[in-house]
Amino acid sequence: MKGLKLALSVALLSAGLMLASAQPAEAFSARVSTDTLNVRSAPNTAAQIIDVLTRGQSVIVVDTVAGEPVLGDSTWYLLDTGGYVYAAYVSEGEGSGGGGGGGERWIDVDLSAQTATAYVGDEPVYTALATTGVNDQTPVGDWYIYSRVDNETMDSSTLGIPSDGPGGWYLENVYFTQYFAPDGVALHYNYWADRSVFGNRPSSAGCVGLEYEDAAFFWDFADYGTLVRVHY
Numbered sequence: 001m002k003g004l005k006l007a008l009s010v011a012l013l014s015a016g017l018m019l020a021s022a023q024p025a026e027a028f029s030a031r032v033s034t035d036t037l038n039v040r041s042a043p044n045t046a047a048q049i050i051d052v053l054t055r056g057q058s059v060i061v062v063d064t065v066a067g068e069p070v071l072g073d074s075t076w077y078l079l080d081t082g083g084y085v086y087a088a089y090v091s092e093g094e095g096s097g098g099g100g101g102g103g104e105r106w107i108d109v110d111l112s113a114q115t116a117t118a119y120v121g122d123e124p125v126y127t128a129l130a131t132t133g134v135n136d137q138t139p140v141g142d143w144y145i146y147s148r149v150d151n152e153t154m155d156s157s158t159l160g161i162p163s164d165g166p167g168g169w170y171l172e173n174v175y176f177t178q179y180f181a182p183d184g185v186a187l188h189y190n191y192w193a194d195r196s197v198f199g200n201r202p203s204s205a206g207c208v209g210l211e212y213e214d215a216a217f218f219w220d221f222a223d224y225g226t227l228v229r230v231h232y
Contacts, residue, residue, distance in 0.1 A: 027062045027080065031225075033091045033144045034182065039083035043067025043076035050083050055142070059090065073158075088182055091144030091225050106227035107187070107218065109208055111138060114199050116187065116208055118221050126221070128214035129199030131190065133206035143180040143228045150219070152177040152188065156205075175212070176219035180228040187228070189215035 032053045039051035044067050060080040067076040075087040108117040111132055118126040132138040156168040163170040177188040183206055190209030197203045
């Protein structure tokens, strides 16, 4: 009898564990942060396109999966509609900034002035000198922070550029990195550029480089989904 009870208990525990492991990841709301985004039948760029989304469109993400690497990242999202999208083009949350009234937080990057300004609604609260991408490599538009890494290692090989070759890089201890646009474009601390470039001229491969105190401020100010508006 004891053996039967033990076997039954083990069976019930096993079934409970199987049921728990089968539960899907917690769903969350997100928005499209690129002009057009293909929804595919599988997490790879060769899969059939089953829908096309546009910038600002809301979606429900039900799971995060590994798929074909795109721009050095293999993260894809499974939507509640059953399709897959590349995660870098979708920002978690409904966005914490609207570039206008209402008290939302957002960030203005002025490529002409080489500055980054934190706004709360229509009110500028902090401006930092920046150095952006040479040859227009910092993309103009409204973007949303989709990834944050407090201490990043930046390796150009993830973008298909050998780190030890011409134009390559391998940089450790890149603090306060906040990705907001394709090709790994982010706000972050830049310790390798000459101080004279900040506020004066572009020097990066696309990122918005900041001095330490400024990068730390924007790290505390922003969050996932914060609007980053880039313009001339």
